[in-house]
Amino acid sequence: DGGITQSPKYLFRKEGQNVTLSCEQNLNHDAMYWYRQDPGQGLRLIYYSQIVNDFQKGDIAEGYSVSREKKESFPLTVTSAQKNPTAFYLCASSPFGDRVSEQYFGPGTRLTVT
Amino acid sequence: KNQVEQSPQSLIILEGKNCTLQCNYTVSPFSNLRWYKQDTGRGPVSLTIMTFSENTKSNGRYTATLDADTKQSSLHITASQLSDSASYICVVKGNNRLAFGKGNQVVVIP
Numbered sequence: 001d002g003g004i005t006q007s008p009k010y011l012f013r014k015e016g017q018n019v020t021l022s023c024e025q026n027l028n029h030d031a032m033y034w035y036r037q038d039p040g041q042g043l044r045l046i047y048y049s050q051i052v053n054d055f056q057k058g059d060i061a062e063g064y065s066v067s068r069e070k071k072e073s074f075p076l077t078v079t080s081a082q083k084n085p086t087a088f089y090l091c092a093s094s095p096f097g098d099r100v101s102e103q104y105f106g107p108g109t110r111l112t113v114t
Numbered sequence: 115k116n117q118v119e120q121s122p123q124s125l126i127i128l129e130g131k132n133c134t135l136q137c138n139y140t141v142s143p144f145s146n147l148r149w150y151k152q153d154t155g156r157g158p159v160s161l162t163i164m165t166f167s168e169n170t171k172s173n174g175r176y177t178a179t180l181d182a183d184t185k186q187s188s189l190h191i192t193a194s195q196l197s198d199s200a201s202y203i204c205v206v207k208g209n210n211r212l213a214f215g216k217g218n219q220v221v222v223i224p
Contacts (some may be wrong), residue, residue, distance in 0.1 A: 020180050029172075040216060042116065042214035042215055042216045042217070043203070043214040081150075090158075105158045105159070106157050108156065
């Protein structure tokens, strides 16, 4: 899991509540990413950030929001607008500010919304 | 249609046996291909990276092959161990984009 931490490991929320997932890295990487992983599916990109104070929507950004105020941190907020928020969420970082450098993944956060 | 297809979806093997996982892709242009290992409830960890000019690369008991002409890659696990039980994900780098396979779920039993 390298120098990427995600917290908490497990998160439970009631439907209709917003929830924020934490992702911190001490690798001095420029780029950070959020993915969603569902059973039997490949990783899907939610948002990514190539530099501080800038981020881009991925393939499934609806119902999610992010911020990148510091190089080390890239929190993800799952809003009540996300129709199916229960999933395993993975944060990643890469040394360069493009989308295709090797990505180092955090340990993940499993979010359950009931 | 997914640009990266992996097979078999899942398999069970006896400890000590070998197995081979397949990855077919349609990503173009092709830049490189990585195999990741993901233990249950953990983040993926890179095993190997294959570039266009490489045919074979090993990492311990893991050997990856690449045929860029047929757009196929394989990951061979030799003398499997219980700790090899995991999902193996094939990731192909194309034009400023990564395409993820759904993974091969491997279960090693004693």
